[in-house]
Amino acid sequence: MTRYIIKRILILIPVLICITIILFSINKLMPGDPVKAMLPTNLKAEQYQAAYDAMYEKLGLDKSLPEQYVRWMLNMFQGDFGWSTMNNRAVADVVAEPIRNTVILNVGVIILQLLISIPIGIHCAVKRRGLFDNFWQVFSLITWSMPSFFLSMCLLYIFAINLGWLPFGGMPNASLLSGMEYVLAWLKHLILPTIVLTLISIASTIRIVRNAMIDALNQDYIRTARAKGLKEKVVVYSHAFRNALIPVSTVVVGTVFSLFAGSTITETIFAWNGIGKVLISAINARDTMLISTMNTFFSLVSVLAVLVSDIVYGLIDPRVRLS
Amino acid sequence: MKKLMALLLVVAMVFVFAACQPATSPVDEATESPATEPAESPADESEEPTETAESTGDKAGDKLDTLTVGTPDMNGDFIEGFGNSAYDAAIRDLLHNYTGLVVVDPAGEFVVNESAVKEYTAELDENGNKVYTWTLNEGLLWSDGSPLTAQDYVFAMLYQASPQWVEAGATSSVGYGLLGYQAYNAGETDVFAGVKLVDDYTLQFIIDAAELPYFYELSYVTVAPAPMAVYAPGATIETTEEGSKIVCDDLLAALNNVTATERFAPTVVSGPYKFVSFENQTVTLELNENFMGDYQGNKPTIQYIVQKAIPQDTNHDAVIAGDVDIVAGNIEGYKIEAAKAADTVVTHSYLRNGFGYLAMHCDWGPTADVNVRWALAYLIDRNAVIDYVLGGYGGIVQAEYGFAQWMYEEAGADLEEMLTPFNLNVDKANELLDQTEWKYEADGTTPFDASKATADGSYLRYNAEGEPLQIHHMGTEEQDVTDIIEIQYVANAPLAGIAFDVTRADFNALLDNYYYGYELGEDRYYNTFNLAVTFSAAFDPYMSSWHSSKCGTWENSCQLADEQLDEIMMQMRALDPEQTDEFVDLWLQYETRWQELMPQIPLYSNEYYDFAYYTVDGIENTTPFANWEDVICYISKSAK
Numbered sequence: 024m025t026r027y028i029i030k031r032i033l034i035l036i037p038v039l040i041c042i043t044i045i046l047f048s049i050n051k052l053m054p055g056d057p058v059k060a061m062l063p064t065n066l067k068a069e070q071y072q073a074a075y076d077a078m079y080e081k082l083g084l085d086k087s088l089p090e091q092y093v094r095w096m097l098n099m100f101q102g103d104f105g106w107s108t109m110n111n112r113a114v115a116d117v118v119a120e121p122i123r124n125t126v127i128l129n130v131g132v133i134i135l136q137l138l139i140s141i142p143i144g145i146h147c148a149v150k151r152r153g154l155f156d157n158f159w160q161v162f163s164l165i166t167w168s169m170p171s172f173f174l175s176m177c178l179l180y181i182f183a184i185n186l187g188w189l190p191f192g193g194m195p196n197a198s199l200l201s202g203m204e205y206v207l208a209w210l211k212h213l214i215l216p217t218i219v220l221t222l223i224s225i226a227s228t229i230r231i232v233r234n235a236m237i238d239a240l241n242q243d244y245i246r247t248a249r250a251k252g253l254k255e256k257v258v259v260y261s262h263a264f265r266n267a268l269i270p271v272s273t274v275v276v277g278t279v280f281s282l283f284a285g286s287t288i289t290e291t292i293f294a295w296n297g298i299g300k301v302l303i304s305a306i307n308a309r310d311t312m313l314i315s316t317m318n319t320f321f322s323l324v325s326v327l328a329v330l331v332s333d334i335v336y337g338l339i340d341p342r343v344r345l346s
Numbered sequence: 347m348k349k350l351m352a353l354l355l356v357v358a359m360v361f362v363f364a365a366c367q368p369a370t371s372p373v374d375e376a377t378e379s380p381a382t383e384p385a386e387s388p389a390d391e392s393e394e395p396t397e398t399a400e401s402t403g404d405k406a407g408d409k410l411d412t413l414t415v416g417t418p419d420m421n422g423d424f425i426e427g428f429g430n431s432a433y434d435a436a437i438r439d440l441l442h443n444y445t446g447l448v449v450v451d452p453a454g455e456f457v458v459n460e461s462a463v464k465e466y467t468a469e470l471d472e473n474g475n476k477v478y479t480w481t482l483n484e485g486l487l488w489s490d491g492s493p494l495t496a497q498d499y500v501f502a503m504l505y506q507a508s509p510q511w512v513e514a515g516a517t518s519s520v521g522y523g524l525l526g527y528q529a530y531n532a533g534e535t536d537v538f539a540g541v542k543l544v545d546d547y548t549l550q551f552i553i554d555a556a557e558l559p560y561f562y563e564l565s566y567v568t569v570a571p572a573p574m575a576v577y578a579p580g581a582t583i584e585t586t587e588e589g590s591k592i593v594c595d596d597l598l599a600a601l602n603n604v605t606a607t608e609r610f611a612p613t614v615v616s617g618p619y620k621f622v623s624f625e626n627q628t629v630t631l632e633l634n635e636n637f638m639g640d641y642q643g644n645k646p647t648i649q650y651i652v653q654k655a656i657p658q659d660t661n662h663d664a665v666i667a668g669d670v671d672i673v674a675g676n677i678e679g680y681k682i683e684a685a686k687a688a689d690t691v692v693t694h695s696y697l698r699n700g701f702g703y704l705a706m707h708c709d710w711g712p713t714a715d716v717n718v719r720w721a722l723a724y725l726i727d728r729n730a731v732i733d734y735v736l737g738g739y740g741g742i743v744q745a746e747y748g749f750a751q752w753m754y755e756e757a758g759a760d761l762e763e764m765l766t767p768f769n770l771n772v773d774k775a776n777e778l779l780d781q782t783e784w785k786y787e788a789d790g791t792t793p794f795d796a797s798k799a800t801a802d803g804s805y806l807r808y809n810a811e812g813e814p815l816q817i818h819h820m821g822t823e824e825q826d827v828t829d830i831i832e833i834q835y836v837a838n839a840p841l842a843g844i845a846f847d848v849t850r851a852d853f854n855a856l857l858d859n860y861y862y863g864y865e866l867g868e869d870r871y872y873n874t875f876n877l878a879v880t881f882s883a884a885f886d887p888y889m890s891s892w893h894s895s896k897c898g899t900w901e902n903s904c905q906l907a908d909e910q911l912d913e914i915m916m917q918m919r920a921l922d923p924e925q926t927d928e929f930v931d932l933w934l935q936y937e938t939r940w941q942e943l944m945p946q947i948p949l950y951s952n953e954y955y956d957f958a959y960y961t962v963d964g965i966e967n968t969t970p971f972a973n974w975e976d977v978i979c980y981i982s983k984s985a986k
Contacts, residue, residue, distance in 0.1 A: 054854070054855060054858065055852070055854030055855055055857070055858060056854070056857070056858065056862075057854075059854070059857050059858070059861075059862070062517060071900070073509075073512055073531075073532075074512055074517045077512050077513055077515070078515065081515060109421075110421050110422070111421070111423070111428055111429060111515065112610075120625070120626060124626065179657075179660060183660075183663070183664075183667065183669070184660070184663045184666075184667060187405075187667050187668075190669055191656055191657060191660050191661075191663060191664040191667070191669050192656055192657040192660075193416075193627065193628070193654050193655055193656040193657070194625075194626035194627055194628055194654065194655070195626070195628075196414075196628045196630060196652050196654060197623070197625055197626070197628075198622050198623040198625065198628075198630040199412065199630060199650060199652065291657075292657055292659075293657060294419075294627070294655050294656050294657045296626045296627045296655070304419065307852060308852075308853075308854075309852065309854045
């Protein structure tokens with residue numbers, strides 16, 4: 024198992040290098056001059072040129088492309104992710120707070136998603152084609168198909184505008200609050216985006232769990248278990264669900280890694296200062312270093328998710344020969 | 347199953363109907379009148395709050411010691427020299443910019459800040475330079491209680507004009523116009539000849555004779571103080587006959603430290619508020635008890651200012667519900683209607699001191715011909731633009747001016763008589779285009795017949811070389827203005843034989859093709875662009891910039907070169923500040939000539955609306971030159 028993990032990690036290295044080269048190349052191919060976008064337009068021509076030259080050098084744009092790439096990679100290993108032209112500050116400083124906010128938002132979403140969707144998926148499979156199953160099938164289809172912006176706007180209109188129970192979005196003001204007030208402010212701001220993201224995410228998980236459970240419940244060993252007179256609860260949870268866990272585990276692992284992935288539309292609508300919102304702003308502003316860093320980060324998270332998923336798969340299912 | 351589906355559909359419909367209900371019932375608007383002078387007392391507000399507002403006591407609007415302002419995202423740059431964000435600038439104003447030697451008052455005039463300045467003199471020296479000697483009031487304090495002296499003003503001027511400040515990543519034009527600025531700014535000398543520290547309460551700024559006379563000369567001799575003890579610990583100012591310099595072990599290291607720390611969290615300030623925090627797109631400021639007062643000696647009363655990023659599509663709903671106290675500078679018709687209809691909101695409007703326009707490159711392509719530029723001006727219905735973009739809340743200007751400019755207030759009626767009003771007129775456009783090289787059919791010899799032109803663009807104008815009259819327009823993405831330009835010109839331009847196409851791009855592409863189009867050579871493609879401008883208090887078209895000497899630089903973005911216009915501009919700026927009548931006369935000539943040349947087609951002038959929750963008093967003091975942060979001393983909150 025250890026050899027397998029090491030082997031997989033070694034394979035990941037060239038994959039990541041290829042990804043970074045592609046990302047770097049795409050960013051360099053993007054039209055526009057990031058330095059021009061940074062500088063204010065109230066400078067005199069000669070001042071402008073001096074400021075332009077200073078910033079051009081500071082960003083390392085005077086170096087050749089291969090050198091820029093190598094410097095970027097080496098700097099990243101040392102925790103220096105470059106300079107955000109959009110914010111005129113270090114990328115690490117720009118993304119730290121939004122990543123934390125995205126994780127805070129997604130932790131609640133993931134907990135709710137798993138707590139809601141797994142029991143419902145199991146129950147739907149056990150009560151297949153019943154009222155409960157039909158309801159959740161239709162419900163998941165609607166929430167899955169519904170654009171997140173529409174759902175967000177509906178919830179905003181109901182709970183923020185019409186009822187006035189919840190804030191319109193943005194982030195809680197931590198500096199003037201303390202104790203329970205502080206916690207409540209966070210919760211209030213979290214409720215609507217959490218509901219939106221949870222409703223959208225449970226749809227697919229319910230269906231995956233349901234289908235995995237239906238497959239498991241149709242197996243011969245379940246029939247055998249029932250024939251032995253085991254209680255239905257034992258049959259469902261000890262025999263069927265353990266086997267249904269294999270496809271479900273992939274979803275769960277992927278979900279855990281999605282902690283770091285921002286939801287661009289939802290975060291933007293609710294002005295949640297998350298990484299998805301930052302990324303879309305960076306793209307609009309052609310902040311190449313910030314885009315490259317975030318995409319590299321997401322790529323790293325994705326390949327790690329696949330790796331962990333494979334390892335978990337092997338741990339759960341002894342039939343999978345890792346060698 | 348069918349019953350279940352029906353039930354779900356009913357639930358979904360109820361959900362949607364509930365979501366689409368209006369938030370409030372329409373009532374009369376509260377306040378809507380332009381103001382240029384701060385009101386003496388908070389405005390009376392008799393409207394009753396809605397049930398929604400009363401039902402939630404923890405709303406921002408109900409916290410009387412805190413003013414919460416909703417804005418788009420901020421960058422978090424809280425000292426001068428970084429970034430273009432207007433929302434960062436609002437915070438910078440509250441932290442630093444009230445204490446300059448000269449400030450811009452709500453009417454847009456440069457006035458001496460009497461809270462900082464005890465007295466001043468302005469005299470010409472033997473070389474024709476103008477020496478401003480400022481004597482400060484005694485007892486001025488920084489927010490930490492330490493004395494604020496002339497040294498801090500001199501230091502602010504010296505470090506912001508220094509090459510080290512540029513090297514530290516900042517940009518600044520502070521010090522421009524003063525004696526020896528170029529040499530000091532370029533690093534040729536570390537002594538700034540135009541700056542002198544006399545004693546703890548006296549300093550001198552010397553305007554270079556080459557820059558005189560200058561109508562806005564007060565703008566050259568002002569700076570807001572910077573806390574030298576914090577920015578460059580251990581540094582001193584050394585003044586000789588040659589000027590002043592900062593004596594510091596490593597000025598660059600000190601300024602790098604400023605850009606890494608003070609820039610994001612200023613510790614010691616002179617403005618009406620102190621910095622508390624910037625976290626999660628929310629800035630919190632606290633009242634500075636040591637604030638010297640605004641230029642008239644007024645001080646704010648609200649204890650805390652919170653400026654936070656909120657969703658912009660619903661920012662008007664946020665103030666209606668009391669989720670924030672102020673959202674400023676709204677232009678969208680639907681937001682204005684909603685705010686006017688809400689009885690929890692006070693609205694205040696003023697016309698923008700600027701305008702949105704369609705800019706044209708005057709040195710290249712068909713738009714190099716003034717008749718083509720005028721023809722394009724006659725091919726757009728500007729009233730339709732205002733309806734489409736601003737929901738009717740705006741005005742039309744005929745040249746490069748703003749309704750709020752003091753010159754317009756003095757001579758606006760004369761100007762309107764002198765200028766040619768223009769709007770959609772296809773016949774006039776054809777008449778003008780017949781005077782250009784594009785007056786033929788496709789064979790390059792048969793005269794173009796306007797009666798054959800149709801909206802489908804199948805019959806176009808050509809020149810003798812058989813080249814069609816083609817205009818390529820670049821507009822920014824997700825802009826209503828770009829949409830209406832496309833709608834109008836795609837329909838109207840073919841009627842005058844013009845093929846007009848529109849490309850949408852981001853702002854960086856616009857920078858490349860508009861500001862730096864002259865660098866593109868054979869890759870140059872776009873002729874017209876849509877942008878907007880807001881004039882500063884100092885209207886100096888040389889600087890802003892239409893002078894032919896600036897062709898071939900991004901400053902003269904339209905690349906307009908006209909000797910007559912050059913001459914008028916130079917005459918305008920070469921007046922003494924007292925020669926206001928002469929300035930207005932020249933301004934009338936300037937506007938007339940500018941319109942004749944038509945480098946930009948003015949499309950609309952917005953009417954800005956500030957919305958304030960009903961517990962906020964004093965929002966009616968905002969003007970085109972003074973946003974809410976500039977009149978914070980006149981804004982208060984009270985329970986109603």
